[in-house]
Every structure is written in C-alpha cells, then in structure tokens.
Amino acid sequence: MAIGEIAILAFVWVIAELINPDVTRIRRAKIAALIGVVFFFLSWISGGYYYLTEYGSVVKPMIKAGASPWAQKIVMETKEHVFLMLPFLAFLVYGIISNKSNEILRNKNFRKWTIYLSGLVVFLGALMAFMGYLISSAARDALVAGVVV
Numbered sequence: 001m002a003i004g005e006i007a008i009l010a011f012v013w014v015i016a017e018l019i020n021p022d023v024t025r026i027r028r029a030k031i032a033a034l035i036g037v038v039f040f041f042l043s044w045i046s047g048g049y050y051y052l053t054e055y056g057s058v059v060k061p062m063i064k065a066g067a068s069p070w071a072q073k074i075v076m077e078t079k080e081h082v083f084l085m086l087p088f089l090a091f092l093v094y095g096i097i098s099n100k101s102n103e104i105l106r107n108k109n110f111r112k113w114t115i116y117l118s119g120l121v122v123f124l125g126a127l128m129a130f131m132g133y134l135i136s137s138a139a140r141d142a143l144v145a146g147v148v149v
Helices: 002-019 023-065 070-099 101-106 108-144
Strands: none
Touching (some): 002 023, 002 108, 023 070, 023 108, 070 101, 070 108
C-alpha cells in the first residue's frame, strides 16, 4: 500500500532533519514524524480491514494451498507481529522529538540514538513492504496455477 511507503519516506525525512539539527529542522522533523505516525496508523487500519475482509478468507487459503505455503507460514506471520508494533515505535520517535527537542540539540549521543530509532522505523517499514511483495507474489503464483480452495 502506498500509505505505508509515505510513512517510511516521512521517517527518512526525520533522519535528514536530525543529522544537523537546529530549531527549524527540529520543527520540521516533528512534522515529518507526525505525518509518518498518521500514515502508519492509516496503513494499520486499512491493512487490518483488508486482512479481515479479503486476505483471511480468500487469499490466505489460496497461498497455503499453492506452491509457496511458506509465504503464509513464515513471512505473513512475521509481518503480522512486526506490523502491530510499528505505529507505536513511530509514535515513540514522535514523542521523543516533541518532548526532548532541547536534548536532541544539545546532546550528540541522544540525537544519534534518536536517528538510530528513526532508522529502525524506516528499516522495519521497508521490511514490511518487502514481505508484502513476497506474499503478493505467492498469491499471484497460486492464482496463475489455478489453485482453488
């Protein structure tokens, strides 16, 4: 979903602003983090809706019956658990930037760990996108193979 990719890009923006921060860049980092948080939660809600209405009843059984059942058993199970915590991790970054902006400006080590945490959000978001690609590929393969459940 493009919603998740927008969230990832927002946290890339956060990192860019925090590399050499000043008051203006901290304000922009806070805006970017808020955008990322909102889009991660929107992704969470829309992904949950899709899972409940389509994936669980149609796509999941098709993947499990197809040539790549590991996509469901391993990749999707991992994705579900990581995906549950991602918006909250993003919210943590937003909270740090909102409440500790002076510390980010003064303490290089604190800023570095805030950047690392933002990088973790970007990495996990990109991992979610990659896992989604693997799952979609398994579903397409099952569809092309004519798997019916």
